Amino acid sequence: MELIHTEVQRYFQYVTLSHRWGAGEPLLRDVEGQKLYIMPAIGGLAKLQGFCAVACGRGYLWAWSDTCCIDKNSSAEVQETIGSMFTWYQQSALTIVYLSDVPDTGSLGSSEWFSRGWTLQELLAPRTILFYTQNWSLYKNLTSANHKEDATVLAEVARGTGIEPLFLHYFSPGVDNARSRLQWASSRLTTRPEDIAYSLFGIFNVHLPVLYGESAEHALGRLLTEIVSQSGDVSVLDWVGETSPFHSCFP
Template identity: 65%
Template sequence: MTSSGASGVVHPDIEQVIRNVAFEMLKTMPVRLLHTPTGILCDRNTQVSHFMDSRQCKRLVSLCSTCSQDQQMELIRTDILRHFQYIMLSHRWGEDEPSLRAVEGCSIYGMSTRGGFGKLQAFCRVALERDYLWAWSDTCCIDKYDCAEVQETIGSMFTWYRQSALTIVYLSDISDAGSLGSSEWFRRGWTLQEPLAPRTVLFYTQNWSLYKNLVVSNHEADVAVLEEVARETGIESQFLTNFSPGMDDARLILQWASSRRTTRPEDIALFAFRDLQRPSLCSSGKISVLDWVGEPSPFHSCFPAHIASYQRPPALPSYPNTEEQPITMSQGPSSFEVMRNFSGSLATSLLPCFLSRSLTLSSVAHRVPAVQQRTPDSYSPSDVYDFHSLTRVPHPRILNRLLILPCIAYRVIAVQLSEPDPSRPNYTYHIQASGLKPLEITSLIKLEDIRTPEGALHLVGPWHSKLLGPSVEPDAVTEEQLVSALGTPFNALLLTQLSHHEYKRIASSTLITVQSVDQASILESKVRILNVV
């Protein structure tokens, strides 16, 4: 069926065009949404059907039949966006939270008001009062038994919060007279992304009243509330109102998370694995998620057992005399010196990992496919890249829960234990490594206990060509730039070699800062691909 507009243009079936556009636009929105007038959980097919049966759609069809195709598309997109505005719930999980299975096919308004069910009903009523037809809660809008859906959700959470028309933060432990900062919501790891991603936020207290009865459209636009949130989260107000993945330093983001608690140690490892798997992170070379000191996770040696391991910012030592200055072939400070600091910047969001409280590394992470599959000539333990081919080194990544890490490796040739201090639960060693200046390492375990016949120790500096500078073109890198970057002190990892060409990180209680002996050792630098477990 076709219709002809006033301009004489022949239009295709308008309803089918509207349907196609709706499905296309819904791809970037949550898979399921609660329809607030009915309390029914709807998938995308049902959501589109709701729109196609609405008076808004009938009006849209009528308007489109009298305008050009370009005008049609503008009208269609505008009306679909308006119709599918949705709000998100940010909260702490409590008892009896409704699952997808519990609400599927039923109206939530007809269910019990106990625990999480009452919370969900109140949330949807607030959404409806504010004229939003659609609402999302992580308790019931995700099928946690569908691994593919879980992975899509993990990767989409930040975008969903960012695109939402409104995020309601429900503080179940704050009374009307209470203070925002006393809520546990500010101290849980899973809620870190929720002050950052949404553009519009409203805080509701225990009885579903607006915080301090502030009737405004956005609490983060209120100076007093914004200052309170900044104080309690440790996040500067400029980031609360204008955060964008890619604009911030990894250490800053990790420090925001470091004061928060998670209920299981595997949450930290899952968080780190997901972050490293993001292609944008691997290709950018921003791998400072590995830069921590403390107890290692039982799930992977390169990630900490506790998020608090990221609390201390990394710092390189200052060198008071010229003999200890970074090696360089030019006079004056090098613009590349700071880039060799392994802690570097991490232009990414760590936030897509903060999803379901029911996810565990053991149940999910081992099923996560690698972002980019290995090619026949990539990531072999025999691969070696010399000084003149450092800009062609492949990117680090995760493959089958293995951290495949390009590194400049320095073999440890001498280890001497300092006189032990009974009052300190660690061990200090004087270390000599081929190509590096002598240094001290403080380990949480005795190195003698982990050395095996094949278990040589190595100090390694994870390598990526972007360490030369964010805007340096690999094909245009000069020898001077390489020498300058490699001559700067950097934070290293201590690895012990296992069988089958695998390595394990040995945790330390202080950062391990190393420096090349001289320019000759720099020119002999080689990058190897190490498989770290």
């Protein structure tokens, strides 16, 4: 019975993709029912094909990308996805981080991937990560099975993000150290304004409605209210410096 359980578990292991969205990303309707590898290798399709090829080459049968594995026309599915995405990355057998703007001789810190809001949880949640450069080569040709266990990569990521290696190597979602977690996200950007808050739901393990159109200020206010309510830590409101557009996010 244990052998059967092990084999079934191995069969259903999956790989997740973390990347910077670009022009021409394929959506669910573009790939549903299609044979991916005979589709034109252009734009986001080329990236998706490269991701699937790497996942398959590493022996995995299942791969998940946020571009085409979510029905973005369904508000219910979007709500469920945002509430579950941290767990999906955390439970993946491997997360492949594709750095489309880093050449083979480049450095991690130069990538725009490190400045985006959603990629913060995609860095923290997975237990196993491999960084790939724009030509789908392993970063610096490092052959370790997990770049989170490579001291050189870990130090480089820590310098670029300000996140201590301990949290990079093992991260537990929740409202502990809330101030530090907000600091990690403070300089990151999102395309949709409200995502500045929604991208942190998984990191803080909070479950709130997703209400696109509510404004970034309102979304962040709801998040901070929930953090303070759960933790009792009002220091998350104690910031100094230039006036923030979010200074009035509380009701």
